Amino acid sequence: MSSSTPKLLKQITNFGFFLIAMIGGISSCVSPKSIVYFQGDSLRYSSQEITQRYVPTILPSDILSIIVGSLNAEANEVFNTPNLFTTASTNYSSVGGARVQPLGYLVDSDGAIEIPLVGKVKVSGLRTTDAADTIRLRLQNYLKEPSVIVRNLNFKVSVMGEVKLPAVYVIPDEKITLPEVLSLAGDLTIYGNRSNVMIIREENGKREYARIDLTSRDIFNSPYYYLHKNDVIYVEPVKARMLDTDSRIRTVPLIVTIVGGISTLGILILNLTK
Structure with missing residues (x-):
């Protein structure tokens, strides 16, 4: 050899x-450029006018948390009883990651909720703050100086695709932006297509599809920057x-x-x- x-x-x-x-x-x-968010000019400081935020209203099938307070603690319990949570198996995830099943006052097909002693109260089409005022006025016949806080328990958005934590996220304060919900989902993976994120929105009997470029600052002027209830965000993989x-x-x-x-x-x- x-x-x-x-x-x-x-x-x-x-x-x-x-x-x-x-x-x-x-x-x-x-490419490194394909994963950098909010690209633009190289100025260290710039400003943009903030567009009007989305103001959600109550719809049929919503589940409302109603917290009643007054000078009569025993009477308060009558109205606060439905505001419970169960740890039963569910597809929902709170912003903290805990999985809970929301229980509260269900808005019926007529847009009303049934409150003990008070009866039906129409809340559909109202903001939660307006609904609280409406309920408070009705409770004045039963409670002394009542205070009411209303929260929508099923304001949720779904995140799927190339993110680290795909899930259905319940948003307690009823307002969230696209970057915020992607942060809750653990950010996009390295394979997520940041220039072509799909948002599916159903409102007023229509289904809309929008494509958002997270690498551009134009996202801040998009009508899809503030998410609506039941929006679905899909992050497709890059090639x-x-x-x-x-x-x-x-x-x-x-x-x-x-x-x-x-x-x-x-x-x-x-x-x-x-």
Whole structure:
């Protein structure tokens, strides 16, 4: 055997490993510019006028938390009884990550809630603050100096796709922006397409589809910057992710072929140099 044969075999082996590394690396390349948020000019300071925030209103099938306070603690319990939470299995996640099933006053198909002693109170179409004022006025016949706080328990948005924590998120204060809810979801993965985030919105009997570019500052002027109740956010994968997933299926037989070819070539060289 020639003294150069081991060296030649080593070179062939190294070349084979190089080809394997190249196959794995080509599909996983992601441009740094494609993952930077809110890109724009290089000024250190700039300002934008804040667009009007979305003001949600109560709709049929909403679940309301109603907290009543007055000088009569025993009477308060009559009205506060439905404001409970159960830890039963559910698809909901609070902003803190705890999974709870909301129970409260259900808004019926007529847009009203049934309050003990008071009876039905129409709340559909009202903001929660306006609903609180309406209920407080009705309670004055039963309680002395009542105070009322109303919260919508099923103001929720769904986040799915290339995020770290996909889930249905319940928003207690009824207002949230797209960047905020993506932060709750643990941010996008490295494979999330930041320039083409889809928002699905159903309102007034219509379903809307919008595409948002998180890499541009124009997002702050978008009507989809402030999320509405029941919005669905879908983060699609970049092409590199799809190629990576597809390549996992094709890479194994390819690596086997390369390794087999290298072994065959090595054996052939050994036979020729004997």
